Amino acid sequence: MKQVFVDSDLTRVSFARNLLEAEGIACFIQNENTRTLGPSIAGYSYTHLLDPALCILDDAQWEKAMELVTTHFHNEAAEGPEWRCGSCQETNPGAFDLCWNCGAERVA
Numbered sequence: 001m002k003q004v005f006v007d008s009d010l011t012r013v014s015f016a017r018n019l020l021e022a023e024g025i026a027c028f029i030q031n032e033n034t035r036t037l038g039p040s041i042a043g044y045s046y047t048h049l050l051d052p053a054l055c056i057l058d059d060a061q062w063e064k065a066m067e068l069v070t071t072h073f074h075n076e077a078a079e080g081p082e083w084r085c086g087s088c089q090e091t092n093p094g095a096f097d098l099c100w101n102c103g104a105e106r107v108a
């Protein structure tokens with residue numbers, strides 16, 4: 001098991017997971033639930049340890065996974081700003097034409 005991508009924003013980590021799954025790379029997100037609970041706890045100071053982390057199961061796929069993730073996030077800035085889904089209100093990366101969460105089409 002190896003970590004591929006860590007970000008305080010679960011949306012970005014979930015997106016990275018979708019990228020890998022589309023390539024047939026088995027992966028999962030650590031701290032997915034922990035992080036979700038964070039903001040609702042009064043006086044909660046969250047540490048970097050609780051950031052959602054994308055991990056792959058097969059270390060042999062690590063290089064490919066890293067390439068997929070870094071290529072995407074490297075290009076992200078050039079692909080325009082994030083947008084909010086009109087259907088489920090989820091935030092999507094600028095490169096997406098469909099909502100990663102519910103599949104609704106992007107409405108400009």
Ligand SMILES: [Zn+2]
Pocket residue numbers: 085086087088089090099100101102103104
């Ligand atoms: Zn949506």
